[in-house]
Amino acid sequence: MGISEKIARLIRPEIRRSSAYVVPDSKGLIKLDAMENPYGWPGDIKAAWLEVLQDVELNRYPDPEPEALKRRLRETMSIPSEMQLLLGNGSDELIQTILIALATGGSRVLAPVPTFVMYEVIARNLGIEFVGVPLCSDFSLDVPAMCAALERTQTAVTFIACPNNPTGNRFADADIETVVRHTSGLVIIDEAYFAFTDSNFMRFATRYDNVLVIRTLSKVGLAGLRLGFLMGPAAWLHEFEKVRLPYNINSLTQASVEFVLQHRHFLQQQVAQLRLERNRLWSALNELPGVRAWPSETNFIMCQVPDVDADRVAESLRVSGVLVKSLTGASPVLRDCIRITVGTCEENDALLDALRATV
Ligand SMILES: *Cc1c(COP(=O)(O)O)cnc(C)c1O
Numbered sequence: 001m002g003i004s005e006k007i008a009r010l011i012r013p014e015i016r017r018s019s020a021y022v023v024p025d026s027k028g029l030i031k032l033d034a035m036e037n038p039y040g041w042p043g044d045i046k047a048a049w050l051e052v053l054q055d056v057e058l059n060r061y062p063d064p065e066p067e068a069l070k071r072r073l074r075e076t077m078s079i080p081s082e083m084q085l086l087l088g089n090g091s092d093e094l095i096q097t098i099l100i101a102l103a104t105g106g107s108r109v110l111a112p113v114p115t116f117v118m119y120e121v122i123a124r125n126l127g128i129e130f131v132g133v134p135l136c137s138d139f140s141l142d143v144p145a146m147c148a149a150l151e152r153t154q155t156a157v158t159f160i161a162c163p164n165n166p167t168g169n170r171f172a173d174a175d176i177e178t179v180v181r182h183t184s185g186l187v188i189i190d191e192a193y194f195a196f197t198d199s200n201f202m203r204f205a206t207r208y209d210n211v212l213v214i215r216t217l218s219k220v221g222l223a224g225l226r227l228g229f230l231m232g233p234a235a236w237l238h239e240f241e242k243v244r245l246p247y248n249i250n251s252l253t254q255a256s257v258e259f260v261l262q263h264r265h266f267l268q269q270q271v272a273q274l275r276l277e278r279n280r281l282w283s284a285l286n287e288l289p290g291v292r293a294w295p296s297e298t299n300f301i302m303c304q305v306p307d308v309d310a311d312r313v314a315e316s317l318r319v320s321g322v323l324v325k326s327l328t329g330a331s332p333v334l335r336d337c338i339r340i341t342v343g344t345c346e347e348n349d350a351l352l353d354a355l356r357a358t359v
Contacts, residue, residue, distance in 0.1 A: 091228030
């Protein structure tokens, strides 16, 4: 038997049909495609961080329960004392942990779409059916459709990214609350963009026993460290803890995050700067003829380019040295949309120049 027959026999059909997550080559380009913080660290902070790293013992396994790090996260994020914390190797891993624990035959995962793709990808990888409920045309939650889908399907968990990726808006509190009250399953509110909005759903997690909140440090400036955290009632986290792989947070990440949280002032300044840049970029984009920028409570802006093909716009920008994300393939309603991460002032100006020459 040849290798392809063996693969056909042994690999699940849904995995064979899917393709791996593609990350485009960004060498030499202004990188505005992945919601990263564009700023570096001040020299004195970097020097102090390198001192800390010298003492990390890489021959030892990481601390399996980094309590000091959790305490710092609690302080920094004002996490209510009645909520517990579970750390993940990025919030992607937490989504996977939750779905591994909840997967039983016939249970389904639900999310409004378009949204963050990993909910569907991870569900598929675990053999769980994903139900996507289309957002309204203004990208608000279609609450009646979500409630109908919750009634129709046996939904184990509903993911709500708020603010949402890739649309950039946040959903009305009352709409999320209606969904929470309507489901007999869990609701995970994904606050990956918490630093770029004034909304906050932690109070839902204290008020409703079926709500958990996920956050990540990726979008505020630590994407390379991979640290996400899940917050919610101890009883739920006690179950998810059993699924978490031991030592999932490596020693360099633990030491680095603890260090950065102690020196977080510079990161907070960078985030404040990005919020200002976002508003400036949004106005400038909307002034371009043939471009419509949607309001954003994140560190990216979704733009519609109705008269031109979004793939062609993204490709033309790439040729001009700027990498953005075309959303053409992501969903039929985003056929003519691109997603632009907010960069530094100079990067945003370069993007605007390149876009002016394109659309
Ligand atoms: C980027 C993003 C994540 C992934 O974050 P990591 O912690 O880097 O894995 C999760 N959810 C949403 C909505 C995102 O946009």
